[in-house]
Amino acid sequence: MSDAAAGPLRILIVDDHTVVRAGLRALLEGEPGFEVVGETGDGTDAVRLVGRLRPDVVLMDLRLTDPGTSPAGADGVDGIEATRRILASTTDVRVVMLTSHGRTADVLRAVEAGARGYVLKAGPPEELFRAVRATAAGGMALAPEAAASVVGRAVEPGPVLSEREVEVVRLLAQGHSNRAIASALFLAEATVKTHLVRIYRKLGTENRAATVSEAVRLGLIELG
Structure with a gap:
């Protein structure tokens, strides 16, 4: 240095x-x-x-x-x-x-x-x-x-998503299906489903729209 x-x-x-x-x-x-x-x-x-x-x-x-x-x-x-x-x-x-x-x-x-x-x-x-x-x-x-x-x-720690989980949520926000997400990230579709289950649990959500909304609110992703 x-x-x-x-x-x-x-x-x-x-x-x-x-x-x-x-x-x-x-x-x-x-x-x-x-x-x-x-x-x-x-x-x-x-x-x-x-x-x-x-x-x-x-x-x-x-x-x-x-x-x-x-x-x-x-x-x-x-x-x-x-x-x-x-x-x-x-x-x-x-x-x-x-x-x-x-x-x-x-x-x-x-x-x-x-x-x-x-x-x-x-x-x-x-x-x-x-x-x-x-x-x-x-x-x-x-x-x-x-x-x-x-x-x-x-001060107010929120749920922490892994980098891969953030990528999945970003693609969710763009309206991609599980199959499209799997293709974009070079994953098996079953792996994407597993990621979604974990994401829903961490964010306390039950569907794709609520997950995207909560991720935006927490500053994990941004739209546009």
Whole structure:
């Protein structure tokens, strides 16, 4: 990990929108003590670049959404999965998640994956700079909206769905049948039924519509 004597903090930018990467690079390179060592819009490539470039901090887009193609970017690896893979391969890097939302479910998924920071893209640049410095120093840095989500869940803990169960509920919300969900997630239809039974039990619901409504209310998914 870089320090004042070792030189500027080395940063890798991961976002699938070229304009966003350019904006982040301009912001970071204009701030003393930061050096952008690379950028990519691909989750798998991000894992490879971490091994080659040895950054101190990775700024990771949570969704890595490639509109019109895969729901998790061109390579099928979203920011959560890329974070897991990066942190499984090295303990010498910190990940700060970048997103447009401070949704409870996303904040919790990011923290559980090992991200040490969570910053909204629409937030002030100073918030981003603080997050980079704090995480590089071994601390945590959550945007106020994200921190409120985590504190709210700690004070009033709700049902926790696994990542796979959240995927099932998202597909439910899109109106997919069990067969379509099974196909989309490469599961057996019987496995989808098992997931639904567990989801109903955790959320205290009895049908698909009530399950989607409760998941939205709890911030586990969002519609639209």
